[in-house]
Amino acid sequence: MQGKKTFHIITFGCQMNVRDSQWLGRALMARGFREAPLEQARVVVVNTCSVREKPEQKVMSALGRIRQATGGDSRVLVCVTGCVAQQLGTSLFAKEQQVRLVAGSDGIANAPQAVERLLEEPELRLDLLDFTQHYVEREPAPAPGGKGGPLAYVNIMQGCDNFCAYCIVPFTRGRQKSRNSKAILDECRTALAEGAREITLLGQNVNAYGRDSSGDNVSFAHLLHAVAALPGLTRLRYVTPHPRDMSSDDIAAFAELPQLCPRLHLPMQAGSDAVLARMRRRYDSTAFLHLVEALRKARPDIALSTDLIVGFPGESEDDFQETLRMVQTCGFMSSFSFCYSDRPGARAVLFPDKIPAEIAQDRLLRLQALQDKLTSAWLWGRTGTTTTLLIEGRSPRDWPGEGLGWQGRDPYGVPVHVKLAAEKDHTGQLVPVVITEAKKHSLLAQRLEESPQASKRHRP
Numbered sequence: 319m320q321g322k323k324t325f326h327i328i329t330f331g332c333q334m335n336v337r338d339s340q341w342l343g344r345a346l347m348a349r350g351f352r353e354a355p356l357e358q359a360r361v362v363v364v365n366t367c368s369v370r371e372k373p374e375q376k377v378m379s380a381l382g383r384i385r386q387a388t389g390g391d392s393r394v395l396v397c398v399t400g401c402v403a404q405q406l407g408t409s410l411f412a413k414e415q416q417v418r419l420v421a422g423s424d425g426i427a428n429a430p431q432a433v434e435r436l437l438e439e440p441e442l443r444l445d446l447l448d449f450t451q452h453y454v455e456r457e458p459a460p461a462p463g464g465k466g467g468p469l470a471y472v473n474i475m476q477g478c479d480n481f482c483a484y485c486i487v488p489f490t491r492g493r494q495k496s497r498n499s500k501a502i503l504d505e506c507r508t509a510l511a512e513g514a515r516e517i518t519l520l521g522q523n524v525n526a527y528g529r530d531s532s533g534d535n536v537s538f539a540h541l542l543h544a545v546a547a548l549p550g551l552t553r554l555r556y557v558t559p560h561p562r563d564m565s566s567d568d569i570a571a572f573a574e575l576p577q578l579c580p581r582l583h584l585p586m587q588a589g590s591d592a593v594l595a596r597m598r599r600r601y602d603s604t605a606f607l608h609l610v611e612a613l614r615k616a617r618p619d620i621a622l623s624t625d626l627i628v629g630f631p632g633e634s635e636d637d638f639q640e641t642l643r644m645v646q647t648c649g650f651m652s653s654f655s656f657c658y659s660d661r662p663g664a665r666a667v668l669f670p671d672k673i674p675a676e677i678a679q680d681r682l683l684r685l686q687a688l689q690d691k692l693t694s695a696w697l698w699g700r701t702g703t704t705t706t707l708l709i710e711g712r713s714p715r716d717w718p719g720e721g722l723g724w725q726g727r728d729p730y731g732v733p734v735h736v737k738l739a740a741e742k743d744h745t746g747q748l749v750p751v752v753i754t755e756a757k758k759h760s761l762l763a764q765r766l767e768e769s770p771q772a773s774k775r776h777r778p
């Protein structure tokens with residue numbers, strides 16, 4: 319083990335968890351800690367997620383890996399944070415000897431101070447599991463060296479009030495609490511000063527921002543306008559919207575704000591009205607299609623992606639066919655799709671008519687085959703168009719003979735690989751390109767001035 323002030327963070331789950339881990343890491347660094355490999359860290363944090371399947375098993379197997387890597391050393395302080403920590407609470411202390419901090423969704427704000435205290439008091443165990451009434455403002459955690467990279471993620475709220483039947487977020491992240499708009503804008507300004515060019519606003523149900531007692535009378539659409547007006551911002555995105563809560567102002571923002579990227583991840587979950595009603599999504603397929611139409615009217619080139627659950631309790635083959643029809647009609651450019659599985663504590667656990675695993679799996683494969691076709695058509699439709707990439711760093715992919723070295727994203731959020739001068743660091747640059755080829759989930763491009771086949775078609 320290296321020095322006392324070393325840490326390692328293991329992150330599961332969504333973009334909000336990734337952001338929480340980034341904040342926690344920076345807050346520890348501001349206290350003099352430095353990051354270290356798992357085997358050498360004195361403090362190990364497992365930031366957990368309860369959305370995907372078997373969350374508890376995943377956490378226990380991570381704790382087992384930590385025990386193995388550290389030889390069960392009792393000086394290693396293991397902290398479990400996030401949704402599963404909120405659910406399992408102090409029972410984690412009995413399950414794993416090395417765990418001495420359990421911090422839930424609101425408690426993570428005080429985790430850095432708790433870590434310092436626990437290192438001083440080796441016999442102590444702490445839990446930070448209470449929900450607060452208001453959004454807990456976290457201490458500022460600047461990027462190391464004042465440089466934070468081209469992408470920044472900013473939380474605008476915590477929790478959710480929707481209680482969809484399959485989801486336990488309202489129980490693990492608590493009820494919806496909007497963050498003060500001034501604090502959001504301050505964090506955005508700091509991120510831009512640290513080099514960000516693109517900001518993604520994060521929340522479980524961002525369109526409901528401001529519609530709770532924590533809000534400060536700023537609507538989500540107003541917030542979008544205020545963030546878009548910040549000097550230095552090139553691109554603005556948000557995740558996750560709820561179809562029911564998208565206001566006409568939210569839709570109009572796609573027409574009014576050039577900074578707002580023409581890409582929206584809009585969870586549909588199912589295409590059958592009966593299933594949507596049992597899921598308690600509070601919209602039907604007609605309302606969803608109207609929303610898609612309104613978005614396309616506001617921003618004709620908008621690219622939509624979605625989340626889909628197959629095999630929800632009681633889903634018939636006809637219901638599933640409705641999902642296929644809706645996916646085809648909406649023309650999603652990508653989707654995350656899963657077989658339904660029980661989340662202890664969620665309402666749907668009690669629903670009868672659970673769908674046998676083999677039927678759900680068969681539907682999932684058929685759905686994914688359709689999505690693959692739509693994705694491929696959408697990606698190939700991009701070839702020959704020009705666009706601008708925001709370079710994020712070195713390309714993780716290497717195609718022999720082609721020498722592609724850098725990866726960025728276009729305004730649609732698609733990873734694009736491009737060959738740029740190897741000796742320079744292009745991270746954070748905006749590079750005009752022409753799309754030359756589609757891969758399964760990404761695109762290849764050529765820098766525009768070098769391309770012999772630059773097309774007249776241009777996408778922003």
Ligand code: SF4
Binds near residue numbers: 479480522560
């Ligand atoms: S909107 Fe529904 S699925 Fe999304 S976090 Fe809230 S309860 Fe869960």
